[in-house]
Amino acid sequence: SITGACRAIQKLTRVRVVDNSALGNTPYHRPPKCIHVYNKTGVGKVGDTILLAIKGEKKKALIVGHKMPGPHMTPRFDSNNVVLIEDNGNPVGTRIKTPIPYILRQREGEFSKVLAIARNFV
């Protein structure tokens, strides 16, 4: 049985990798799942780092959009979007086609490289 997609991101949510990295785009018989959220509460919102299990490997990722409605005037996406990231914060892929919320610009210091490869902003 398949549960409905979780609204915010917590352990065992299936996520959608949005960048053009090889890890994120090659098909595998299991979808990428979150196994840990680097947060005091176990719930990940936009801008939180999570640990992903993709293709039998562990990889860190950054949440760029979720199905849960956030504060007013911020966008709500139809799928839980995630960008693969290294331990030092460098993104794995080279381009992000899907729109990214402007809120991430607030933490320009940590996510400057991810924001640099993003094309569309919402």
Next chain:
Amino acid sequence: RINSDGKPAKFQPPPKPVIIDKQKQREERRFLSPEFIPPRGRTDPLKFYIERKDMIQRRKVFNIPEFYVGSVLAVTIADPYANDKVNRFVGICIQRGGKGLGATFVLRNVIEDQGVEICYELYNPRIQAIEVLKLEKRLDDHLMYLRDALPEYSTFDMNMKPVSRLDHEEIPVNKLQVRMKPKPWSKRWERPKYNIKGIKFELPETKMKAAQKWSQPWLEFDMLREYDTSKIEEKIWKEVSEELKK
């Protein structure tokens, strides 16, 4: 002029032109934004009066146009984290909620195959402009089913040009029947509780009949649920239009 008999016909003056002065004859179309109508409850009407004064004050400074669920809007807001500090979003209004100053509307669009919805507050001072690109109504009060419909029904070009319409025409009702993605949907839209008319259900007859099992036909006759807003609307319309003309 000579008749077919050969005798001169009696002079008949030409028919007088009938002048229909459309400007005077058409009735003034009234539109009262739904957030002005107070919800049914036991709160003091003074609270709604004070809120209405603030709403009118904001409307004098900033123009909030008339729009309905199903019209395409473009909203620019002031965003400290955007380039040029302004953020423009185009989308179809799928829901208008909230009463008073907290009134919101949700715009939906599909950008690069990703569905995006943004809930804007009408009276938020960060909003710099609201433009109505296409003014039209739909068959339902809310278009939440667009999330389960094919993405072509929610895609609108970001640089869409406003569709021109004449002032005195009635607002067109778009009787579009939307085709859905295969089930499962986020809500069971075929059930009579949602009363959706804008979907082209391609489900088998057995499923449609089984959905009618959840119908509650006694609800429309329930007198305790009635809320007649016509008199309240009249009063508030007079108040609001007088204030805005000043």
